[in-house]
Amino acid sequence: MINKLVLENLKHRWVRTFLCALVVGVQVMSILTLIGLSRGLLQDSAQRAKGTGADIWLKPGASFSISTGQVNEKFVPFLRKQPHVAKAIGVLIVPLGGAEILTTLNGVDIAEFKAFGGGFRMLQGKEPTDPNDLIVDEYYAQQHKLHVGQEVPLLKHPWHLSGIMQGGTLGRLVVPLRTLQLLTGNAEPARISQILVKLDDPNRTVEEVKTLNDLLQGNLTAISYRDFIGQFSISNIPQLQAFIGVMTGMAVVVGFLVVFLAMYTAVLERTREIGILKALGAKPRVIVDILVREAIVLAVAGCLIGIVLAFAAKSLIMQLVPASLQVVTVPDWWPIAGAIALGGALLGAIYPGLKAARQDAIEALAYE
Amino acid sequence: MSRDGLQNSDLDRFIIRVRDLRKTYRVGEVDVHALRGVNLEVGRGEFLAVVGPSGSGKSTLFHILGGLAPPTAGEVNIDGVDLLGLTENERTDMRKRKVGFVFQKYNLLPTLSARDNIGIAQSLAGITQQPSDFDETLRTLGIYGRLDHKPRALSGGEQQRVAIARALVNQPAILLADEPTGNLDTANSDAVLGIMRQLNKTKGQTILMITHNPEAAAFADRTVTMRDGRMEGA
Numbered sequence: 001m002i003n004k005l006v007l008e009n010l011k012h013r014w015v016r017t018f019l020c021a022l023v024v025g026v027q028v029m030s031i032l033t034l035i036g037l038s039r040g041l042l043q044d045s046a047q048r049a050k051g052t053g054a055d056i057w058l059k060p061g062a063s064f065s066i067s068t069g070q071v072n073e074k075f076v077p078f079l080r081k082q083p084h085v086a087k088a089i090g091v092l093i094v095p096l097g098g099a100e101i102l103t104t105l106n107g108v109d110i111a112e113f114k115a116f117g118g119g120f121r122m123l124q125g126k127e128p129t130d131p132n133d134l135i136v137d138e139y140y141a142q143q144h145k146l147h148v149g150q151e152v153p154l155l156k157h158p159w160h161l162s163g164i165m166q167g168g169t170l171g172r173l174v175v176p177l178r179t180l181q182l183l184t185g186n187a188e189p190a191r192i193s194q195i196l197v198k199l200d201d202p203n204r205t206v207e208e209v210k211t212l213n214d215l216l217q218g219n220l221t222a223i224s225y226r227d228f229i230g231q232f233s234i235s236n237i238p239q240l241q242a243f244i245g246v247m248t249g250m251a252v253v254v255g256f257l258v259v260f261l262a263m264y265t266a267v268l269e270r271t272r273e274i275g276i277l278k279a280l281g282a283k284p285r286v287i288v289d290i291l292v293r294e295a296i297v298l299a300v301a302g303c304l305i306g307i308v309l310a311f312a313a314k315s316l317i318m319q320l321v322p323a324s325l326q327v328v329t330v331p332d333w334w335p336i337a338g339a340i341a342l343g344g345a346l347l348g349a350i351y352p353g354l355k356a357a358r359q360d361a362i363e364a365l366a367y368e
Numbered sequence: 369m370s371r372d373g374l375q376n377s378d379l380d381r382f383i384i385r386v387r388d389l390r391k392t393y394r395v396g397e398v399d400v401h402a403l404r405g406v407n408l409e410v411g412r413g414e415f416l417a418v419v420g421p422s423g424s425g426k427s428t429l430f431h432i433l434g435g436l437a438p439p440t441a442g443e444v445n446i447d448g449v450d451l452l453g454l455t456e457n458e459r460t461d462m463r464k465r466k467v468g469f470v471f472q473k474y475n476l477l478p479t480l481s482a483r484d485n486i487g488i489a490q491s492l493a494g495i496t497q498q499p500s501d502f503d504e505t506l507r508t509l510g511i512y513g514r515l516d517h518k519p520r521a522l523s524g525g526e527q528q529r530v531a532i533a534r535a536l537v538n539q540p541a542i543l544l545a546d547e548p549t550g551n552l553d554t555a556n557s558d559a560v561l562g563i564m565r566q567l568n569k570t571k572g573q574t575i576l577m578i579t580h581n582p583e584a585a586a587f588a589d590r591t592v593t594m595r596d597g598r599m600e601g602a
Contacts, residue, residue: 273477280463280469281493365475
């Protein structure tokens with residue numbers, strides 16, 4: 001019967017109930033979309049790294065970062081001479097900047113890359129043959145409505161779009177290495193961002209990583225494919241973890257404020273009803289219980305709305321900006337986001353609940 | 369002798385026994401003596417009307433007998449329970465089964481149907497079964513066919529009759545009614561008072577009714593008058 005009273009109370013003020021659940025839902029959606037975006041972008045990067053077919057990565061620092069032109073290209077032929085190194089190839093990575101800060105232009109020797117890992121799977125057009133040729137993946141082409149043969153100005157340079165490739169190999173945008181080096185001041189001496197290495201026996205990866213690190217003495221850091229992919233996780237990026245923490249905290253605060261306001265106004269509005277319940281024998285804990293149950297219903301409804309909104313946001317993002325932002329569904333975070341919403345809602349119900357429980361029955365019954 | 373000094377035979381005979389009941393409220397820095405030594409005995413199955421002008425202490429007496437407010441001093445015994453020593457929680461428990469309230473403004477929960485308004489009183493008392501003759505009571509009250517309506521869809525008379533049903537569903541020792549016809553027109557007033565009298569006569573329900581209306585008081589077996597916090601003529 002108490003549950004029925006709770007539901008009827010919520011139905012009675014359905015606009016307030018809906019708006020309250022919606023705001024909680026927006027917070028849940030924010031958390032799920034943020035986590036989905038973080039994972040989506042990292043998984044997308046990891047997928048492209050996997051698509052190169054490299055066994056070992058060599059880069060200047062030990063942490064996850066995009067470094068532009070910090071590696072002397074002479075390391076590439078040096079590495080090719082090392083035992084068990086079958087192939088080595090340099091890649092220059094340049095962020096586009098501006099509105100496309102997360103998108104990078106990847107310079108690679110096209111012929112060498114074809115030999116290294118089989119090249120690109122072209123959906124339209126052909127791989128770059130001219131120094132000014134550019135290929136993009138299907139997501140970038142869809143987002144920017146590009147078609148083969150058109151001119152694409154990037155880094156103040158008129159590139160010619162020679163083809164559209166399937167996503168998941170090296171980068172979204174790939175151009176000839178030399179042209180990119182010349183454009184970005186990395187030609188003299190020739191510099192690159194990282195070196196990909198393919199071994200004659202992938203099973204030797206762990207030993208060869210150690211051998212190369214001993215050999216390079218800190219000039220470059222070699223890491224295995226497995227470790228490199230492992231770097232594409234939220235736990236390896238402290239700034240992202242902090243950002244997620246801030247967003248989660250905000251969700252708790254907003255959930256608290258919204259439910260607090262809803263419950264507080266409900267208590268004021270239902271003063272007489274609270275008096276009736278007390279006259280009928282409801283103890284203070286029953287009054288608190290009613291408000292807590294209402295808060296739980298709001299949080300659960302908000303959580304469900306949030307999950308639906310997160311799917312909608314994902315769909316919208318993937319339609320509008322599939323190249324800039326990749327979102328994945330994160331069902332493992334549904335209970336976490338739900339718990340965050342519930343926590344905020346319960347905090348918001350405490351004070352109004354106690355206020356209601358402390359109300360004097362006689363005064364409450366006399367309330368107009 | 370019982371622990372509060374009353375004879376066991378008195379306890380059996382009188383379902384309400386009040387001796388030298390005093391109630392003092394603190395309003396700001398002023399003590400307001402609402403009850404100044406009330407003595408009252410109500411027999412089992414009696415229908416008593418308490419009349420008196422505004423400020424005479426009727427409502428304070430109603431609140432104390434109903435366990436909504438604690439007495440300051442004196443003896444208040446309701447069906448064998450001495451209210452003076454009870455904590456707020458104990459008074460709340462007492463209300464669930466010993467007392468049924470009928471208020472002037474009906475005081476139904478607006479979001480629940482008539483049936484659920486009756487049901488929640490049972491739920492709060494932890495009772496799952498309605499009395500075997502409760503359907504008959506609902507028919508007597510004339511609300512049997514109106515139970516699925518919410519209060520806003522019921523007339524004032526119907527709402528008050530639902531409130532009476534709610535007050536009776538837990539088979540309380542006493543039914544306390546505070547100006548039960550104060551918001552009703554004459555026809556509905558007579559109907560409600562007639563039903564209360566019928567319930568008193570057919571089911572032996574003890575009723576204490578607070579009213580300032582002599583015509584309403586005439587429905588009772590006996591009328592006592594309060595003035596200035598005391599029973600007149602006591």
